[in-house]
Amino acid sequence: MPAAPRPRPAAQPAAARPRGRPRKAAEAPRPYHHGALPEALLAAAERVLQRDGIAGLGLRAIAREAQVSHTAPKHHFGDTASLLSQLAAAGFWRLRDAMLQAMAAAPDALGRRNAIGQAYVRFAYDNPALFGLMFRNEIVDVRHPGLAEASTAAMRVMAPTVQGAAAMPPEQALRLTAEEAVRVSAAWAYAHGLATLLIDGRLRGILKATDTFDDAWALAQAALQAMGALLPLAPDAPERSTA
Numbered sequence: 001m002p003a004a005p006r007p008r009p010a011a012q013p014a015a016a017r018p019r020g021r022p023r024k025a026a027e028a029p030r031p032y033h034h035g036a037l038p039e040a041l042l043a044a045a046e047r048v049l050q051r052d053g054i055a056g057l058g059l060r061a062i063a064r065e066a067q068v069s070h071t072a073p074k075h076h077f078g079d080t081a082s083l084l085s086q087l088a089a090a091g092f093w094r095l096r097d098a099m100l101q102a103m104a105a106a107p108d109a110l111g112r113r114n115a116i117g118q119a120y121v122r123f124a125y126d127n128p129a130l131f132g133l134m135f136r137n138e139i140v141d142v143r144h145p146g147l148a149e150a151s152t153a154a155m156r157v158m159a160p161t162v163q164g165a166a167a168m169p170p171e172q173a174l175r176l177t178a179e180e181a182v183r184v185s186a187a188w189a190y191a192h193g194l195a196t197l198l199i200d201g202r203l204r205g206i207l208k209a210t211d212t213f214d215d216a217w218a219l220a221q222a223a224l225q226a227m228g229a230l231l232p233l234a235p236d237a238p239e240r241s242t243a
Helices: 037-052 059-066 072-077 080-104 109-126 128-134 145-163 178-199 204-208 216-230
Strands: none
Touching: 037 059, 037 072, 037 080, 037 128, 059 072, 059 080, 072 080, 080 109, 080 128, 080 145, 109 128, 109 145, 109 178, 109 216, 128 178, 145 178, 178 216, 204 216
């Protein structure tokens, strides 16, 4: 008799048959490579400001510069005014630090006042786009808490130094008499106006009329020195400790 045929092995269920490469498990989202997205966005905003001016500042442009999603700036800052207010606040903190550093080596009250005046104008000259943004009330929100804190901190250095004192301690409230308020306003207007003339190139005409100064910055320095004669220190200004 012929041998009985061997039974075939049962076919594997279709689900059990390997087909192609096995699927990879879904990868966890990678962390953002900057590590500090708000700071990266502010740095990107300043680069856009320097390159394209205030007209080029928009959330999408800032996101492109930072190489992040176009929704990232809105997520962290809410709107353009809030982001630019934070950038302006960073400018005021840098201005404050520049004034404190300049006055640290000054030998006396007049030297301190001259030092912060030069630091103010030099900061503006070196950072014209940022300096302009800091005072554009139609673009930034002056009520923004971060901007209000930073601008007040800068004034707490400027106001007492104009009177002949050092910067105020952080815990001391800024209070001025009517005479002090006038003196601070006059000194601020002098330095701010000079900075604006320097940034806008409006001192060139005066430079052409004299052979005394090598450039506009040298003329601005001399003008700052002259402020001492135009606005002498208060005779009874109290001395305060440096913040």
